[in-house]
Amino acid sequence: DADVTQTPRNRITKTGKRIMLECSQTKGHDRMYWYRQDPGLGLQLIYYSFDVKDINKGEISDGYSVSRQAQAKFSLSLESAIPNQTALYFCATSDFRQGRYEQYFGPGTRLTVT
């Protein structure tokens, strides 16, 4: 089984709809992250969480919100989707408490907003 899972893997939605992307991990890592990837651009950080009670904005947080429901679960919401939020979304984790800074990524969610 994959250590970091994301659901759904693909989603098509319409402008103005609310949508939630979910991420779960079995790695026991404390930190979790959401990134988006657009063609021709690098991955960009949306939000990150140190633990359940600590949520931080990344470089492109406008239009997004997150919830850390448990150490193993981190969800990303688009309150009112718009076409320029069409992208590939990745969740990642890191084991910062053990002094390990590398991040491990999930398989991604391909989101299309029409």
Place this chain on the structure above:
Amino acid sequence: EDQVTQSPEALRLQEGESSSLNCSYTVSGLRGLFWYRQDPGKGPEFLFTLYSAGEEKEKERLKATLTKKESFLHITAPKPEDSATYLCAVQVGGGADGLTFGKGTHLIIQP
């Protein structure tokens, strides 16, 4: 502003033809530099972490090195299965925790 620039954007090699990918960075307070491999439609796969200038890491046909301004990913005698996009990322110290990524090098190894 932290910046990561990867070159070349794309590279086509023959099987067995060794080469290097470059990642130059401008950051204040580097905590670590990371290399990832990404296959089409998949999440980035972690390869290496480098923490200080002079450090080297190896894995199969890949070797990563780090100086104060750049990192190289050397690929020796590549095989077609090494074809992928290779991403470089940096993390700075302090309170922020995300990775800043370059745009990647798309590597194609022809049989």
